[in-house]
Each structure stands twice: as structure tokens, then as C-alpha cells.
Amino acid sequence: MRKILSSIFILGSFLLLFPSCYNDNEYDLYPFPGTKCDSTNVTYSQTIAPIMSANCNVCHSSAIASGGVVTETYNGMLVISNNGRLWLDVSWASSGDPMPKGGSKLSACDQGKIKKWINLGSPNN
């Protein structure tokens, strides 16, 4: 009898412990399933500019401007955001010119942040 009672107690403890984690799954916490990606506060200065600086500006600074494209400045980004090339190229769409050229595709997280910034209307914030 004691054994059964303690088993029930142990089982009960587990049931009490686990429901508290019920909503803490990735889908609720992170907008991009499967990745630890926080895209809640996407801004030009804090999110987009650093991604460009790490992946694009080496070929798209104001001085170099490969293909006439500048990713180093807000105004340059506004041009490729508005003409659709930014998304086509970073998502490696078949109708795009895959960027970063000769490199590997940006992470799904970074792509998602760029997409979000475009959808927000490419704010200069």
C-alpha cells in the first residue's frame, strides 16, 4: 500500500511539474519554428544594418557598389527593398541573383528578419 501511495505521489509530482511548461514550446516563443530566432523587434539600425554589414557591405559599400547596389546605407537598402531585388536575392528565388554572391545563403532567421522589415514598409528606424 505504501508503495502504491508513493508511486501516486511521484506521478502526481511529475504531472504538477510538467503542465507549467505547456506553453513554452518553440512555436509560441519563436516566430520561426525550429530556430531560436527572435524577430519581435526588427529595426533598420539594430537588425538590418548589422546583417548587411556582416554579409553584404564588403561588395556593396558606397565606394564599391557592385551591380550599382549599395547595402551599406539606408537609402541604398530602400532602393532594393522597393524594387523587390532584396528579397528575391537573399531568398535565392529562381528569378533572383543569389546573394551573398559566391557565399552561402543567409540563415532562415536572418532572411525572416529581412522579410519582416520589408513587410513593415522598410522603416528607417
Ligand code: HEC
Ligand atoms: C562577394 C561579393 C558580393 C557579396 C558578399 C554580395 N553581393 Fe550582391 N552583388 C555582387 C555583384 C558582383 C553583383 C552584380 C550582379 C552580378 O554580378 O551578379 C551583385 C548584385 C546584387 C543585387 C542586384 C542584382 C539583381 O538582383 O538585379 C542585389 C539586390 C544584391 N547584390 C544584394 C546583395 C545582398 C543583400 C547581399 C548580402 C546578403 C549581397 N548582395 C552580397 C556581389 C556581392
